[in-house]
Amino acid sequence: AVSAEAYGKWNKKEDFHPRVIPKSQETEKHLSKRLSTSFMFSHLHGTEKNIVIQAMEEKKVNNGDTVIREGDGGNELYIVESGNLKCYKKIAGEDKHIKDYSAGDAFGELALLYNAPRAATIIADGQCILWSLDRECFNHIVKDAAMRRREKYADFLSKVELLAGMDPYERSQLADVLKTLFFAANDFVIRQGEEGNVFYIVEEGNAVATKVLNPDQPAQEVLRYMPGDYFGELALIRNEPRAANVQAVSDLKCLVLDRHSFKRLLGPLEDILRRNAKHYEDIVAKTKV
Ligand code: 1OR
Numbered sequence: 001a002v003s004a005e006a007y008g009k010w011n012k013k014e015d016f017h018p019r020v021i022p023k024s025q026e027t028e029k030h031l032s033k034r035l036s037t038s039f040m041f042s043h044l045h046g047t048e049k050n051i052v053i054q055a056m057e058e059k060k061v062n063n064g065d066t067v068i069r070e071g072d073g074g075n076e077l078y079i080v081e082s083g084n085l086k087c088y089k090k091i092a093g094e095d096k097h098i099k100d101y102s103a104g105d106a107f108g109e110l111a112l113l114y115n116a117p118r119a120a121t122i123i124a125d126g127q128c129i130l131w132s133l134d135r136e137c138f139n140h141i142v143k144d145a146a147m148r149r150r151e152k153y154a155d156f157l158s159k160v161e162l163l164a165g166m167d168p169y170e171r172s173q174l175a176d177v178l179k180t181l182f183f184a185a186n187d188f189v190i191r192q193g194e195e196g197n198v199f200y201i202v203e204e205g206n207a208v209a210t211k212v213l214n215p216d217q218p219a220q221e222v223l224r225y226m227p228g229d230y231f232g233e234l235a236l237i238r239n240e241p242r243a244a245n246v247q248a249v250s251d252l253k254c255l256v257l258d259r260h261s262f263k264r265l266l267g268p269l270e271d272i273l274r275r276n277a278k279h280y281e282d283i284v285a286k287t288k289v
Contacts, residue, residue: 016140020054028053031131037260038079038106039176040146048141055137061124067108068122074111076132080104083128089120100125105264112138113147150175153255160201160228162269162276170265177261183207183248189232190246192219196235199262202227205252211244213288219245222283233273234280236262243280 023031031053035041044052058081061067067078070090084102088095098120101107110119112135153175157163163171180203183189189200192212202225209231210219222244225231234243236259257265266273 016136018051018055018137018140019057019134021057023053023056031056034079034081034104034131037104039173039261040106040109040142041079042177043145043149044141052133052137052141056131056133059130059132061128061130063124063126065124066121067124067130068118068120070118070121072118074108074118075135077106077108077112077138078130078132079106081129081131084125085122085128086125087120087122095121109138109146113143113150146176149178153178156203160230162201162230162272165272166269174257174265177265178255178257181254181256183252183254185248185250185252187248187252188245189248189252189254190242190244192242192245194242196232196242197259198232199230199236199257199259199266200232200246201230201255203253203255206249207231207246207252208249209244209246211284213284220287222280222287224249233262234277237270237273237277 032049035044035049035052041049041052056079059078061083067085068074070088080101080103082103084100085107086097087099087101087107089098090096101122107122108118110116150172154168154172157171157174158168163174166174178201181189181200183205189207190196192210204227207225208221209223209225211222212219213222223231225246231246232242235241
């Protein structure tokens with residue numbers, strides 16, 4: 001289906017003639033999968049997604065090639081198909097290595113989102129295959145929704161204690177991939193013992209964690225969650241089944257991250273998450289009779 005937003009734009013008869021770069025069906029299928037796990041693109045469906053797939057252009061680069069140079073103008077963003085790249089930014093006059101990119105990552109979106117010069121330099125570390133998306137297609141299909149999501153969540157995410165130390169740029173990428181889930185009072189969000197692949201942050205409402213502490217007794221309350229609190233991280237960092245139930249206490253709105261995005265974006269917070277998790281054992285010891 002064509003979203004109201006995109007339809008409105010075509011209807012306004014702006015001359016949007018998206019570029020079409022022919023690809024095999026196999027490649028299109030593959031790109032569709034790539035986009036569904038890539039930040040900013042994971043929300044696309046149907047016609048819009050198809051337009052983006054058609055417009056993407058394959059680009060091969062060699063070891064040492066500069067794909068983006070800080071300060072230049074920019075007219076495309078890139079998704080990495082294969083290979084690795086290094087990102088550098090001038091800080092106090094020196095090029096500092098700030099991060100690496102590999103398959104599935106995207107970069108070069110800032111110049112398009114904010115009409116700004118390139119904010120960093122990106123250099124191929126070995127041979128790479130990239131997919132580029134042109135500014136026109138990005139502006140028509142992706143930009144408005146991405147800007148809205150970033151603005152909508154910037155404030156809330158900056159107040160989530162867990163994310164306080166995170167770079168604002170990385171928090172904005174989090175806003176790109178977060179999805180929203182709603183629950184009614186008493187709904188189970190998580191069941192103890194099940195396999196878990198999702199991480200939750202409470203946006204609105206309250207939830208309670210209960211856990212079977214003695215095998216012959218019902219689950220006991222161990223924790224309460226309020227907006228800004230998170231849960232569901234243990235199964236993801238320990239690769240273990242869910243260690244407790246979580247149930248909605250009221251209408252509950254959660255922001256959720258799948259395992260892949262969790263690892264990629266919250267990977268750097270794993271030490272904090274593990275440290276915080278030690279706290280659970282104290283609660284269990286206190287609750288257990
Ligand atoms: P661009 O179009 O400005 C350079 O081209 C790209 O580098 C940029 O989009 C981002 O995709 C990517 N600050 C600015 N740009 C960054 C950063 C970054 N990291 C990646 N890019 N910071 C790093 C945060 C860990 C902030 C550094 C102070």
